[in-house]
Amino acid sequence: MPLLFLRFYLLIVGLAIAGAVLVGLLLKDKRWFLFAWQLLKFSLVLVLVIAAAIAIGRMVLA
Numbered sequence: 001m002p003l004l005f006l007r008f009y010l011l012i013v014g015l016a017i018a019g020a021v022l023v024g025l026l027l028k029d030k031r032w033f034l035f036a037w038q039l040l041k042f043s044l045v046l047v048l049v050i051a052a053a054i055a056i057g058r059m060v061l062a
Helices: 002-027 030-061
Strands: none
Touching: 002 030
């Protein structure tokens, strides 16, 4: 079940990053690229934390 939420989260974040880059290209505003970069960084950290929690949970339950 957590992997389903993780996939949905990655889909939403991917669309948000693509949208921010597209708006940044259309408006030629660097703030949108910075927003996309921050979203990518924080999402990567969140995914790594969730993956570590799942891995630890599987080790404990195994």
